Amino acid sequence: MEATYHQNKAHRLLRLLELLEQKAWRPHELRRELGLGERAIFDYLLEAQALAERLGLEFRHDRLRGLYWVEVRERLSLTETVVAHAALRMLAHHAPGSNKAYQESLRKLARSLPEPLRSIALRSTEALNQRPPSLSGANLETLTQGWLNQQVVAFEYRLPQARVIRVELETYFIEVSRANMAVYVIGKDRLYGRGLHYLENLKTYKLERIQRPRLLDETYTIPDDFDPSQYLSSAWGIVRSEPPMRVRLRFNPEASERIREGGYPNLQILEQLEGGSTLVQITVGTDTEGFPLELLPWIQSWGPRVEVLEPESLRQAWLAEARAVLEQYGQPGLAFRTYWAHTHPNPARWQPLREHLHQVAERAAAKARPFGEEENARLAGRLHDLGKYGDLFQRRLEGREKGLDHWSAGAHLALFEYRQPAVALAVQGHHIGLQSGARESLMEMKLREDGKGVPPELRLSETDLEVLKARLQKDGLELPPPSQTRISPPAGAAAMLDTRMLFSALVDADFLDTEAHIKGPEARPAPPELRAREALERLEAHLAQLSQAGHIPQKTLELRRVVAEAAASAAEQAASVFTLTAPTGLGKTLAMLRFALRRAARDPRIRRIVVVLPYLSILDQTAKVYRELFADFGPHYILEDHSLAYRPLSRELSDEQDLQERERRLLSENWEAPIVLTTHVQLLESLHANRPGACRKLHNLAGSVLLFDEVQTLPTHLAVPTLKTLARLASQKYGAVVVFATATQPAFDTLHEQIQRGEPQGWQPVEMVPEPERLFAQSRRVELEWWLKNPIPWPHLATLLEAEPQVLAVLNLKRQAYALFQESQARNLEGLYHLSTALCPAHRRRVLEEVQRRLEQGQPCRLVATQVVEAGVELDFPAGYRALGPLEAIAQTAGRINRHGLRPQGRLVVFLPQEEAYPDRAYGRAAALTRALQAEGPLTLEPTTFRRYYQSLYALQQVSDPAIEALIQTQNYTELARRYRIIESVAVNVVVPYNDEALALMQEARDHGISAAWIHRARPYTVPYFLPKDGPPPFLETVFLRYGRGEAPDWFLSADPALYDARLGFTPQDGASVGLVV
Known part of the structure; x- marks a missing residue:
């Protein structure tokens, strides 16, 4: 009994101290709380005083008012007291309802305050009971436990529209918003963005929306560099962004x-x-x-x-x-009155026209600043959507009108008030493409009250130009005063490029502003810088490492060093057009890059490097080298822009891969990357295009180094117009640098006077290698033999292949390659392979891997191929046979013979095949010229020989298509874009049954149609095929578009599996495809 009495007394005493810490009490109040008598309460108070002194507390008794309470000995200063009071008042105001956790916290904090502030705080605490109960108290406790213990918390989170998502959170911080005093949890969601830096993956969750939180067993570590104050430095409340x-x-x-x-x-x-x-x-x-x-x-x-x-x-x-x-x-x-430019899924986010015109004008001006067209670009930006001030267009945004022209009004003002044809063409074309700059076409821009002067299927959004101008100016946008100068229609290739560059700045600015409005400003990644000096150091270290390669002959390494040093020295010259003439295998690809980085390091105008290659196979190899070299410069430092560069977005990609692919696609739209790899077709056809999408990237060529490899592949009939455009790009106005690299350098400088008629600078390139003839003589690895007196029958040629354990034979046509292969196959030649575009890319890759393996292991290997083997294929045969063709094609085959100089001398025989036939007339004329020059004396594959060859070729063939020249003189952008084609004939794609994956893709196309993702997966199993004039033959199966109506016009399936041979590839019997070269 005695023990029970003492236990009860101890409990009461401790309870008394707890009450006295909370506030000041009168004795009768304490009697009710503790259930004591009148005399007993005073005994307890005396014992509490003694106990408080032992515990370091101060026992207080206000005799005048009859109050008792306890204070801690460490008192707050007056300033500290008022700060604590303010914090408690703020918590009391914003506490989320009746919540025990909040109330208990407030009581404990109140104890540190002196009277009367303590009593005020405690009354505020009790007042919380009058509020509706809060459900978040337990949730906050779970989240706080996870935060303090660094333990992952899983919960469901309620989004707007009642959508609920699952979250697994590593809590980094719990914050009270300055804006609304609500509690938020900040942390990293483990279910999203794996592989991203933690700062890119931090999410914020409102406590009131968190449901059913529970602690998981997994733990985590908050990064040492995470600073909540710095992270939230831009937040008005809890929302932050980078940049703010x-x-x-x-x-x-x-x-x-x-x-x-x-x-x-x-x-x-x-x-x-x-x-x-x-x-x-x-x-x-x-x-x-x-x-x-x-x-x-x-x-x-x-x-x-x-x-x-x-x-x-x-x-x-x-x-x-x-x-x-x-x-x-x-x-x-x-x-x-607000005039709108664009709608938005959220009605509150419609974009005002004033904002759009201002933003596009400033963006366009910034993009045109590098080539001195800032003011014209700003004017184009202000005028490009002038017609949207029309009432009809505003109704169109509401879905009540259609078929409106909103660009012709701005074009009219640009031409007839500001006398700027280029601005007028850019404004007119920003939706429909560049049209014609001829005088009569320009005069058709004049708008009349009857609405004439616009496309017949469209109506003007407003016929009164004065109304549109007044609305624009009332919106706070200024226009310059009208010009009184005479309208001078542009002329020549240089003028066309000038207009395209201005057009490019406008349409890119328009695209970017619209994209930012729809997707938000963070949708597009900031492009990385070139960092030329750092990249140059990395490249030179790599070149030094290559110079120690033990598997390459010392002589070859020394010649590579000569080429690399010549390119580096050339970067110090002021010229803007260069040639790099060097034999195959001497490292021109990296030497050109060294030149470009050195030039960029000393020239602040250089912003980017564009590598332009003729074949995807070369491009793929180059991209692999560059990506390995600059692996830590970021995922968007190297940009590939070509038909095979696009990886389909799918659930198979990680979040990081998906994000990088989306960002890569955005950067490819306007080439906002330090190093761009693309094809001759993509670059040169864009430079002569008229559509907004194709021209959008052109302004970024100003201040670029353009590295053209294998430049001998440029079509001869497009030489002059192409060089006029590139010469203009390399002029002082645009500050670009152009390099033409090849082992078979065309004599384009002999066209200098013709080019001057389009661009005064003409074409007078500086050769990087001081003595290219000497370099070729030192690196001669192949002896040519010319067997041109009599055609060699296929059986005899097969016998010659049989005598060579390792040999390459290159024919001009597929049917010639088929004939020789079948003749050799009949003789059971060991290690016999066939290579042409009749084989799908996956098949060709497997053949090349097998050929490469046999060559390296010294096994018998006989390859019968078409020109496809000359397209960037790294092979090294001891001997070869090449059917008579253009001299540059023969040189390409020679580049696959004794390529690395591992033998004293390689041997290449140029012969007349049993069937002397060629892919087209131009190819045949070049082959005939080669034969004629050889008849005058033995030909070598050196620069002087090629100069003589090309000069003779230019005399035989057109170096400028008269129709294209006429289109340039009349400034006909639409027709020129249609006629300027690097590859004149376009084949359709046929998916062949090469393996199980190809068969599955073919069945998928039959069942569901084809999509962009399907095309990407199917490309390794396609072959090119030229359709007959009377339409697809019966062995081609049509396919349908998955997300559209009708058939795919350029994709087919091979309906008959027997038409794909395991050795020869696709072999249709109509002969339509077997005449192709590549």
């Missing part, structure tokens, strides 16, 4: 004094204006759509005492809210 938005506001005199008193995060006073107004700037985070969601309510709270100056998007949102208020209170007539 800068908002400029003007407060009138009535509000200025309160603003100057301070207390606002991230607010900087910029200037005190005359009249008492204050100009301020706020740095604030934005939501996923680039909008300062938390700041707008604060701005609105100031009513008419503040004006939003920048950015325009926030200003328009502020005005839209003001208009909505007026309309709600029955005053729509007082609302400002």
Whole structure:
């Protein structure tokens, strides 16, 4: 019994101390709380006083008021007291309802305060009971436990529209928003963005929306460099972004004094204006759509005492809210008229036309600044959508009109008021493409009141130009004064490039602004810098390492060093057009890159390097080398832009791969990457294109180094117009540098006078290698033999192959290669292979791997091929036979004989085949010229020989198509884009049954149709085929578009599996494809 008595007394004593710590009490209040008598309470108070002194507490007794309480000995200063009081008052105001965790925390904090503040705080705590209960208390406790123990928490999170997602969170911080005092949890979601840096994967979750949190067994570590204050430095409340938005506001005199008193995060006073107004700037985070969601309510709270100056998007949102208020209170007539440029799925995010025109004008000006067309680009940006100020266009945005022309009004002003044909063409073409700059075509831009002067299927959005101008100017946009100069229609290739470059700046700016409006400003990654000096150091270290390669003969290594040093020295010259003439296998690819990086390191105008290659096989090899070399420069340092570069987006990709592919596609639209790899077709046809999408990237060629490899593949009949355009690009205006590299350098400099008629600079390149003839003589690895007196029958040629254990035979046509292969096959030659585009790419790759293996292991290997083997294929045979063809083609075959100089001398026989036939007339004329020059004396594969060859070839063949020259003189952009083709004949794609994967793809196409992702997967199993004039033959099976209507015009399936031979590839019997060279 005695033990029980003492236990009860101890409990009561401790309970008494706890009560006395909470607030001041009168004795009768304590009697009720503890259930004691009148005398007993005073005994307990005396014992509590003694116990408090032993525990380091101060026992207080106010005899006048009859109050008892306990304080800790470490008292707060007056300032500390008021700060703690303010914190408690804030918690009391914003606590989420009746919540035991909050109430207990408030009570404990209140104990540190002196009276009467302690009593005030405790009464506030009790007042929380009057509020609705909060469900988040237990959730907060679980999340806090996970945070403090660094333990993963799983929960369901309620999104808007009642959507719920699952989250597994590594909690880094728990924050109370400055904007609304709500509690938020910040951390890394393990279910999203694996592989991303943690700062790119931090998410914020509102406590009230978190449901059923539970601790998982997994733990984590918060990164040492995570600083919550720094992370949230741009947040007005809890929303942050990188980079943050800068908002400029003007407060009138009535509000200025309160603003100057301070207390606002991230607010900087910029200037005190005359009249008492204050100009301020706020740095604030934005939501996923680039909008300062938390700041707008604060701005609105100031009513008419503040004006939003920048950015325009926030200003328009502020005005839209003001208009909505007026309309709600029955005053729509007082609302400002807003003209819109673009809609948005969120009606509150429609883009004002004023903002769009301003943004496009400034973006276009920035893009045109490197080539001195800043003002014209700004004018084009202001005018390009002038017609959208028309009432009809505004109705179209609401879905009540269609078939409107909103560009012709701006084009009219550009031409007839500002006398700028290039600006007019760019504005006119920003949707329909560049049209014609001929005088009569320009005059057709003049708009008339009857609406004539626009495409017949369209109507003007507004016929009164003065109305459009007035609305634009009322919107706060300024136009320059009209010009009185005479309209001078442009002429020549240089003028066409000038117009395309201006057009490019405009359409890229238009695309980017529209993209930012729809997807948000963060949708497009910031392109990396070239970092030329760092990249050059990396490359030179790599070249030094290659110079020690033990498997390459010392002589070859020394010649490679000569080429690399020559390219490096050339970078110090001021010229803008160069040639690099060097034998195959001496490292021209890396030597050119060294030149480009050195030039960029010393020339601040150089922003990018564009590597231009003729064949995808070469491009793929080059890209692999570059990516390995610059692996740590970021995923977007190297950009490939060609038909096989696109990886389909699918669930099979990781989040990081998916994000990188989406970003790569965005950068490929306008070549915003330091190093771009593309094809001759892609670059040169874009330089002569008229469509916005194709021209969009052109402005980024200003200040670029363009490295053309295997330049001998450029079509002769396009030589002059192509060189005129490139010469203009290499002029002082654009600051580009052009390099032509090959072992068989065309004599383009002999066309200098013709090129001068389109670009005064002409074409006078500087050769990088000081003595190319000497270099070729030192590197001669192959002896040529010319057997041109009599054709060699296939049986005899097969006998010659039988005598060579390892030998390459190259024919001009597939049917010739078939004939020789079958003749050799009949003799059971060991190690016999066939290679042509009749084999799908996957099949060709397997054949090449097998051939390479046999060559390296010294096994018998006899390859019968078409010119496909000359397209960037790295092979090294001791001997070869080449059917008579153009001299540059013979040189390409020679590059596959004794390529690395591992033998004293290789041997290449040039012969007349049993069937002397050629792919086309131009090819045949070049072969005939080669035969004629050989008859005059033995031909070698050296620069002087090729100069003589090309000079003779230019005399035989057109170096400029007269039809194309006429289109250039009349500035006909539309027709020139159609006629300028690097590859004249375009074959369709036929998917062949090469293996099980190909068969599965064929069945998928039959069942579901084809899509972009399917095409990407099917390309390794396709062969080219030229359709007969009467349509697809019966052995081709048509396929349908998966997401469209009708058949795919250029994709077919091989209907008969027997038509694909395991050795010869696709062998249709109609002969339509077997005459192809590659």
